[in-house]
Amino acid sequence: MRWTIYVDIDAFYVSCELRDRPELAGTPVIVGPDPKLGRTRGVVLSASYEARAFGVHSAQPVAQADRLCPAATWLPADFRKYGRISEEVRAYLAPRGDRAQPLSIDEVALELADVDQPTAEARAREIQQGLRSELRLPASLGVATDRTVAKIASDRAKPGGIVTVPPDQIAAFLAPLSVRAIPGVGPKTAERLAVAGITTIADFRRAPPGRLRAVVGGFSHELIRLAEGHPLPRSTADEAGPRSRSAARTLVEDIDAAPELRAVLEELSAELTRSLREEGLTFQTVTVGVRWSDFTRTQRGRTLRAMARTEGTLAAEAARLWAAIWAEEGLPQHRRVRTLSITASHLTPGGPSARSLEMFVDDGPRAPPHRAARTERPP
Numbered sequence: 001m002r003w004t005i006y007v008d009i010d011a012f013y014v015s016c017e018l019r020d021r022p023e024l025a026g027t028p029v030i031v032g033p034d035p036k037l038g039r040t041r042g043v044v045l046s047a048s049y050e051a052r053a054f055g056v057h058s059a060q061p062v063a064q065a066d067r068l069c070p071a072a073t074w075l076p077a078d079f080r081k082y083g084r085i086s087e088e089v090r091a092y093l094a095p096r097g098d099r100a101q102p103l104s105i106d107e108v109a110l111e112l113a114d115v116d117q118p119t120a121e122a123r124a125r126e127i128q129q130g131l132r133s134e135l136r137l138p139a140s141l142g143v144a145t146d147r148t149v150a151k152i153a154s155d156r157a158k159p160g161g162i163v164t165v166p167p168d169q170i171a172a173f174l175a176p177l178s179v180r181a182i183p184g185v186g187p188k189t190a191e192r193l194a195v196a197g198i199t200t201i202a203d204f205r206r207a208p209p210g211r212l213r214a215v216v217g218g219f220s221h222e223l224i225r226l227a228e229g230h231p232l233p234r235s236t237a238d239e240a241g242p243r244s245r246s247a248a249r250t251l252v253e254d255i256d257a258a259p260e261l262r263a264v265l266e267e268l269s270a271e272l273t274r275s276l277r278e279e280g281l282t283f284q285t286v287t288v289g290v291r292w293s294d295f296t297r298t299q300r301g302r303t304l305r306a307m308a309r310t311e312g313t314l315a316a317e318a319a320r321l322w323a324a325i326w327a328e329e330g331l332p333q334h335r336r337v338r339t340l341s342i343t344a345s346h347l348t349p350g351g352p353s354a355r356s357l358e359m360f361v362d363d364g365p366r367a368p369p370h371r372a373a374r375t376e377r378p379p
């Protein structure tokens with residue numbers, strides 16, 4: 001049977017920092033802009049479980065976190081380090097399953113193609129111990145025959161646990177959980193569901209399908225299937241081929257410094273290239289998106305003449321688009337950047353070798369710099 005081991009590193013940024021500062025283990029540690037240094041506008045990026053015990057959580061304003069846990073040690077974020085360690089985790093996991101799919105900087109779904117439950121569980125324990133002893137990282141793992149269920153199980157295993165959900169227990173496992181446990185159900189959907197009297201996954205099974213459809217649209221069918229214990233069908237996007245892949249970074253503080261922004265952009269290029277390579281995807285369109293500190297957005301993209309997939313092309317194209325955005329809309333207006341993103345679209349699975357494709361890519365200076373440019377402003 002096919003099993004998925006869903007690996008999620010606990011308090012990832014904090015755990016990365018604790019590798020360099022082992023003396024802080026077991027104490028409240030927060031990664032984010034230190035409010036004691038006057039950086040009162042930012043948010044918490046990651047908090048150790050000892051800090052969470054005081055009510056600190058990620059995305060919380062730093063001033064509030066400081067009030068809740070004045071004794072915490074604050075550490076500045078080092079995204080290069082986190083990218084490097086994320087790479088270590090992926091390299092560690094890849095040979096330990098038939099397919100290792102990274103789903104975020106600190107989450108990997110590891111598929112075991114044809115194993116029984118005891119084998120999958122034993123593998124999960126080995127991986128958890130290995131991550132701890134070799135990479136010095138704590139992880140929570142979910143083990144299930146469905147990837148979504150494995151992800152939900154990894155959440156329930158936090159921190160430092162392993163939760164296995166055998167196929168015949170999926171429905172019972174999911175029933176008492178909040179609808180928020182389902183990936184894809186955000187606060188807004190949860191709110192609409194609550195208004196309709198649906199707060200747990202069990203409520204889903206009892207609700208009339210028509211009412212569900214009215215609340216969550218076409219997604220309802222998949223949710224009902226999941227609540228009944230059936231694996232989620234491969235999404236239509238998977239079948240038709242993926243439409244786009246992105247990498248985005250919300251900055252700790254709004255930044256107006258060009259070198260820092262270029263460094264972030266380079267990291268995003270590397271991250272996106274890696275995930276495209278792992279999925280065997282080539283791209284034809286690159287788009288750079290910026291969300292400014294005033295919450296307006298700018299986005300520019302360019303479609304290449306042929307499919308590409310190497311980091312050089314993506315990075316060069318992203319850098320060019322970014323330079324245009326910065327020169328025209330950032331610098332002259334003294335704007336600060338809040339979020340940066342790179343999207344690769346017009347994706348094709350597999351295809352001829354990257355080398356032969358690269359030769360056809362038109363990234364010479366003659367090409368028009370942007371085919372699509374768009375600036376959105378909130379009403």
Ligand SMILES: [Mg+2]
Pocket residue numbers: 008009010011012106
């Ligand atoms: Mg995590």
